[in-house]
Amino acid sequence: MALAKRIIPCLDVDQGRVVKGVNFVGIRDAGDPVEIARRYNDQGADEITFLDITASHEGRETTVHMVEAIAEQVFIPLTVGGGIRELADIRRMLNAGADKVSINSAAVHNPELVQQASDKFGAQCIVVAIDAKQVGEHKWEIFTHGGRKPTGIDAVEWAQKMAQLGAGEILLTSMDRDGVKTGFDLGVTRAISDAVSIPVIASGGVGNLDHLVEGVQQGGADAVLAASIFHFGEYTVMQAKEHMAAAGIEMRLD
Amino acid sequence: MAVMSKRCAVIDYGMGNLHSAHGALQHVAPDTEVLVTRDPEQILSADHVVLPGVGAIRDCMAEMRAQGIDQVVEEVRRSKPLLGICVGLQSMLQHSAENGGVEGMGLFAGEVKFFAEQPEVQQQQLKVPHMGWNQVQQEAHPLWHGIADNSRFYFVHSYYVEAGDPQQVMGRCHYGVSFDAALAQDNVFAVQFHPEKSHNAGLALLKNFLAWDGQA
Numbered sequence: 001m002a003l004a005k006r007i008i009p010c011l012d013v014d015q016g017r018v019v020k021g022v023n024f025v026g027i028r029d030a031g032d033p034v035e036i037a038r039r040y041n042d043q044g045a046d047e048i049t050f051l052d053i054t055a056s057h058e059g060r061e062t063t064v065h066m067v068e069a070i071a072e073q074v075f076i077p078l079t080v081g082g083g084i085r086e087l088a089d090i091r092r093m094l095n096a097g098a099d100k101v102s103i104n105s106a107a108v109h110n111p112e113l114v115q116q117a118s119d120k121f122g123a124q125c126i127v128v129a130i131d132a133k134q135v136g137e138h139k140w141e142i143f144t145h146g147g148r149k150p151t152g153i154d155a156v157e158w159a160q161k162m163a164q165l166g167a168g169e170i171l172l173t174s175m176d177r178d179g180v181k182t183g184f185d186l187g188v189t190r191a192i193s194d195a196v197s198i199p200v201i202a203s204g205g206v207g208n209l210d211h212l213v214e215g216v217q218q219g220g221a222d223a224v225l226a227a228s229i230f231h232f233g234e235y236t237v238m239q240a241k242e243h244m245a246a247a248g249i250e251m252r253l254d
Numbered sequence: 255m256a257v258m259s260k261r262c263a264v265i266d267y268g269m270g271n272l273h274s275a276h277g278a279l280q281h282v283a284p285d286t287e288v289l290v291t292r293d294p295e296q297i298l299s300a301d302h303v304v305l306p307g308v309g310a311i312r313d314c315m316a317e318m319r320a321q322g323i324d325q326v327v328e329e330v331r332r333s334k335p336l337l338g339i340c341v342g343l344q345s346m347l348q349h350s351a352e353n354g355g356v357e358g359m360g361l362f363a364g365e366v367k368f369f370a371e372q373p374e375v376q377q378q379q380l381k382v383p384h385m386g387w388n389q390v391q392q393e394a395h396p397l398w399h400g401i402a403d404n405s406r407f408y409f410v411h412s413y414y415v416e417a418g419d420p421q422q423v424m425g426r427c428h429y430g431v432s433f434d435a436a437l438a439q440d441n442v443f444a445v446q447f448h449p450e451k452s453h454n455a456g457l458a459l460l461k462n463f464l465a466w467d468g469q470a
Contacts, residue, residue: 001428004387004406041453046387072277077408077451097273099451122309124383124410168383168410197370199381222381252387252406254455 004252005216006046006223007240008079008201009230011036015054016062034069040230041074043237046252048074049102049171049225052082064096071097081129081171090117094125102171104129105144108151111165118166127201128167130155132188133175140188147175155188156195163196170200171225177205181228184211189219201225209235209243216249261287262464263300265326267317268292275306275339278450282461294326302464303330305444307341311366311413312353314341324359331361331442335468337460338444343437344415346444352413362437362444363418370412375430383412390425390435390447395470397424397436397443397462405455407435407447415446441468 011018017031037048048070052063060083067080080093081102090101107114107128118126131147132140132155140155159170172192174185184202193200202221206212206229215224229235238253245251262283264275272290279288289296297303305327307314318324330336338346347358350366358366369375370382387406392398414433417423425436425445435446443463449456 001389001391001404003384003409003429006386068273071273072281075274075278075281075451075457076453077410094271095273097271097277099271099274123412124308124385169385197379197381198383199385222386254402254405 002250004046004250005221005244006201007212007237007244007251008047008049008223008225009040009045009237010049010051010203010225010227012051012053012227013063013066014052015056015059016066019053033066034073037070037074037078040237041076044241044252045076045237046223047077047079049079049081052080054083064092067093067096067098079127081127086113087116087120090121094121100125100127100169102127102129104131107162108142108144108153111161114162114167115165118168123166123168126167127169127171128162129171129173130159130162130192131173131175132185134185134188138187138191140191143175147178156191159192159196163198167198169198170196172200172202174204178203179228180205181207183207184215184219184221184224186214186219189215189221193220193222199223209240212240213244213247213249216244217247259285259287260302260464261289261300262302262304263297264288264290264304264306265297265323266290266292267314267321267323269307269309269314269317269341271308272306274448274450275304278457279304279460279464282457283464286464292321292323294322297326298329298333300334302335302337302466304337304339305342305345306339307345309341310353311341311344311350311358312356314345315356315358318345327359327361331440334441335463335466336442337463338442339450340411340446340448343444343446344413346437346442347415348418350413361442362422362439364416364434365418366413366415368413369430372431378430380430383410384414384429385410387452388427388429388447390427392436393424395424395436395438395443396466397438397459399458399462401455401458401462407445407449407452407455409435409447411446438470440470
């Protein structure tokens with residue numbers, strides 16, 4: 001009897017529509033987030049994460065309705081990230097049915113937001129997203145604005161600070177690996193996983209199922225997040241879980 | 255003559271998001287009227303009652319006492335099926351170590367302890383909170399009907415229940431230490447995990463609850 005490692009499919013949404021191409025056989029309207037969330041749910045996803053890339057304020061209202069619609073039909077944990085700047089944004093997403101929100105740039109600009117959010121809503125629903133880039137041997141730095149803006153902040157120290165302020169979980173994305181499909185940056189995953197006592201989700205770079213295994217076994221991640229390997233029907237979530245289980249990792253297969 | 259539909263009250267005392275619990279209950283029982291309410295009259299006239307809870311137990315207990323919810327729960331537990339979820343379960347114990355020590359409602363003997371203070375958890379460097387899908391070893395109870403023993407449920411918590419009376423333990427789980435994931439006494443059933451977030455196994459348990467007459 002042991003806690004299972006988690007697989008978390010991630011979807012980019014813009015004004016309540018899934019973007020960046022999702023291609024399931026048999027679904028005509030590939031951009032419908034409710035349909036896609038339900039599909040991943042049926043495939044055995046342990047959680048689902050939505051990254052809201054909506055630029056406009058009005059568009060974000062649409063995202064709220066999307067979360068409401070999904071929460072009515074999908075009974076696994078839902079995380080919404082992107083554009084979370086203040087407590088009111090968090091409350092809006094939680095009220096819509098999100099179980100967790102992920103705070104990224106806002107945590108860099110205003111670390112107290114993490115503490116306030118954790119005090120107000122509980123650590124269990126506050127995920128801090130960290131975008132890290134390697135800047136030296138065993139050295140990683142936090143970048144914002146989709147990896148364009150360096151901050152001078154050390155990624156491992158930042159993760160520790162976020163955990164102290166009350167983050168319930170760290171979503172760690174390697175900006176060097178994102179979209180490259182050569183596997184997670186295992187160095188930074190291991191360094192942060194060893195440095196904090198809260199769960200770490202590895203993200204960025206998954207190109208095949210062995211990468212998921214490495215993220216857990218070598219990176220020490222508690223959960224692995226992936227997008228494109230699932231979106232294009234290369235693998236189902238259950239195939240990924242069976243692969244990880246065959247490698248000796250505890251997974252939820254029922 | 256119209257058939258009166260059954261009603262289920264989800265107690266809202268201002269602690270967190272009840273959207274999921276409401277949605278999942280409504281999903282498994284479309285004919286049941288599921289209300290999210292803090293009105294004692296509505297709670298006491300419902301057929302089934304759910305006591306959820308998230309966040310810090312000190313705040314949960316303070317809100318419950320300020321709004322008289324503890325008195326309502328005391329009445330409910332003598333009269334109809336009651337399901338506690340997460341901090342809802344923890345609030346039913348005598349005492350919690352969280353927030354420097356908090357007295358609970360005492361429906362169950364036992365206490366609530368902190369994972370991070372347990373030597374086994376420290377030695378194995380386990381992450382706290384205990385977050386994710388873990389297996390629950392069942393003891394025979396109608397609420398497990400149709401759910402395979404050792405099925406996984408979704409947990410997220412830093413404090414865990416150690417029951418005082420082993421007879422009341424209906425589910426056990428392990429995370430560094432063994433802890434009690436489900437307790438029951440008469441018409442009360444309470445779980446540490448989130449059935450509303452536990453996919454098919456969780457939905458089955460909620461369905462069983464709404465079909466339950468409170469008899470073991």
